[in-house]
Amino acid sequence: DAKTTQPPSMDCAEGRAANLPCNHSTISGNEYVYWYRQIHSQGPQYIIHGLKNNETNEMASLIITEDRKSSTLILPHATLRDTAVYYCIVRPLIQGAQKLVFGQGTRLTINP
Amino acid sequence: DGGITQSPKYLFRKEGQNVTLSCEQNLNHDAMYWYRQDPGQGLRLIYYSQIVNDFQKGDIAEGYSVSREKKESFPLTVTSAQKNPTAFYLCASSFRESYGYTFGSGTRLTVV
Numbered sequence: 001d002a003k004t005t006q007p008p009s010m011d012c013a014e015g016r017a018a019n020l021p022c023n024h025s026t027i028s029g030n031e032y033v034y035w036y037r038q039i040h041s042q043g044p045q046y047i048i049h050g051l052k053n054n055e056t057n058e059m060a061s062l063i064i065t066e067d068r069k070s071s072t073l074i075l076p077h078a079t080l081r082d083t084a085v086y087y088c089i090v091r092p093l094i095q096g097a098q099k100l101v102f103g104q105g106t107r108l109t110i111n112p
Numbered sequence: 113d114g115g116i117t118q119s120p121k122y123l124f125r126k127e128g129q130n131v132t133l134s135c136e137q138n139l140n141h142d143a144m145y146w147y148r149q150d151p152g153q154g155l156r157l158i159y160y161s162q163i164v165n166d167f168q169k170g171d172i173a174e175g176y177s178v179s180r181e182k183k184e185s186f187p188l189t190v191t192s193a194q195k196n197p198t199a200f201y202l203c204a205s206s207f208r209e210s211y212g213y214t215f216g217s218g219t220r221l222t223v224v
Contacts, residue, residue: 043215102155
């Protein structure tokens with residue numbers, strides 16, 4: 001079970017903000033929200049993660065709703081190189097290895 | 113630079129043959145993972161290992177075997193018992209209490 005729901009595909013114009021939604025209505029209190037992306041024929045790349053506060057790094061921002069049942073990944077100024085499949089994953093952060101469960105993700109296409 | 117290396121990048125196998133995919137990391141990560149990805153699909157977990165000389169089956173372990181004799185290495189053998197071995201195979205690693213996974217660049221296996 002991926003435990004998350006994402007739209008299968010989205011389009012965004014180059015230079016605009018790309019907002020990728022994710023529903024995780026059954027998230028538990030100790031589970032974090034992680035985002036990865038996979039460019040064609042490469043291994044997935046970690047983007048960002050968060051628990052309940054909004055997070056920002058050099059790649060993206062993560063907005064988590066107050067009830068934590070959904071979140072949005074924001075790429076503020078999308079470029080053609082951001083075209084990829086984006087995976088939203090929930091996972092507890094506790095001691096010991098925790099396997100990631102990947103769903104289908106959202107295929108984001110950045111158009112020139 | 114630390115990283116995770118998978119080899120070879122492309123591999124062809126005749127039906128009925130076993131083949132071993134290599135995965136090596138110099139990140140000093142405790143945990144390592146093998147995922148399989150079919151065209152247009154998400155990643156599915158085959159095996160994972162939290163420490164040396166210990167590993168657990170993932171969701172689709174049938175027809176695969178692994179070993180973890182060294183912390184740095186986690187080879188995957190695709191046996192002749194695997195009915196549909198043609199796929200993209202991804203290896204990953206993480207600290208036991210780390211936030212994210214580091215993925216290799218993958219091995220594309222084709223049965224001919």
